[in-house]
Amino acid sequence: DQQVKQNSPSLSVQEGRISILNCDYTNSMFDYFLWYKKYPAEGPTFLISISSIKDKNEDGRFTVFLNKSAKHLSLHIVPSQPGDSAVYFCAASAAGGGADGLTFGKGTHLIIQP
Amino acid sequence: GAVVSQHPSWVICKSGTSVKIECRSLDFQATTMFWYRQFPKQSLMLMATSNEGSKATYEQGVEKDKFLINHASLTLSTLTVTSAHPEDSSFYICSARGPGLARDEQFFGPGTRLTVL
Numbered sequence: 419d420q421q422v423k424q425n426s427p428s429l430s431v432q433e434g435r436i437s438i439l440n441c442d443y444t445n446s447m448f449d450y451f452l453w454y455k456k457y458p459a460e461g462p463t464f465l466i467s468i469s470s471i472k473d474k475n476e477d478g479r480f481t482v483f484l485n486k487s488a489k490h491l492s493l494h495i496v497p498s499q500p501g502d503s504a505v506y507f508c509a510a511s512a513a514g515g516g517a518d519g520l521t522f523g524k525g526t527h528l529i530i531q532p
Numbered sequence: 533g534a535v536v537s538q539h540p541s542w543v544i545c546k547s548g549t550s551v552k553i554e555c556r557s558l559d560f561q562a563t564t565m566f567w568y569r570q571f572p573k574q575s576l577m578l579m580a581t582s583n584e585g586s587k588a589t590y591e592q593g594v595e596k597d598k599f600l601i602n603h604a605s606l607t608l609s610t611l612t613v614t615s616a617h618p619e620d621s622s623f624y625i626c627s628a629r630g631p632g633l634a635r636d637e638q639f640f641g642p643g644t645r646l647t648v649l
Contacts, residue, residue, distance in 0.1 A: 420575070459642065462640045463640070519581050520566075521578065523575055525575065
């Protein structure tokens with residue numbers, strides 16, 4: 419059972435426009451959400467996170483929105499740049515269960531077109 | 533961010549042999565390390581959590597006797613795939629956290645591609 423779902427395997431966006439990546443989760447115990455960026459043959463690198471007590475977190479071009487009632491979060495990248503082309507993973511963790519191993523979605527391949 | 537390395541980056545082995553993968557935190561002490569596995573077009577799946585000096589905690593469905601994890605020091609964890617079979621072929625990634633770090637400060641290694649013939 420996939421507890422973290424990224425339903426779009428790929429997304430193509432024109433350079434300069436906004437990229438919106440979506441993520442849904444089913445486990446109501448998740449209280450911390452993260453977005454990672456991954457290039458081929460490399461490990462994921464942390465982008466931005468959000469705690470369940472917030473509904474928005476912003477860091478430069480990256481903003482994450484959390485809608486707890488819908489169990490949905492999204493990552494907005496604006497403006498999109500060619501270097502943003504990568505696979506983006508949504509991940510979640512639940513407090514109190516140990517050392518915060520992450521549950522990942524399958525990823526969305528973002529392609530920024532010039 | 534902190535640096536986590538993995539060795540080897542790729543390995544090909546014969547069925548029935550054992551393979552050891554190393555995960556090192558290069559510039560911080562990792563009290564906790566995680567091992568993940570990723571099959572093609574799938575998500576990273578947490579296999580086990582290891583705390584320095586204690587036994588690893590395995591996720592449901594992961595055979596602890598097949599995937600041996602050792603976290604003997606604050607900078608090194610090893611994953612040994614014993615009696616590997618073709619279905620164990622996957623991309624194995626480790627991550628590490630240090631003491632007192634925030635929940636988002638989990639640093640990933642570059643991964644190890646294992647192919648079992």
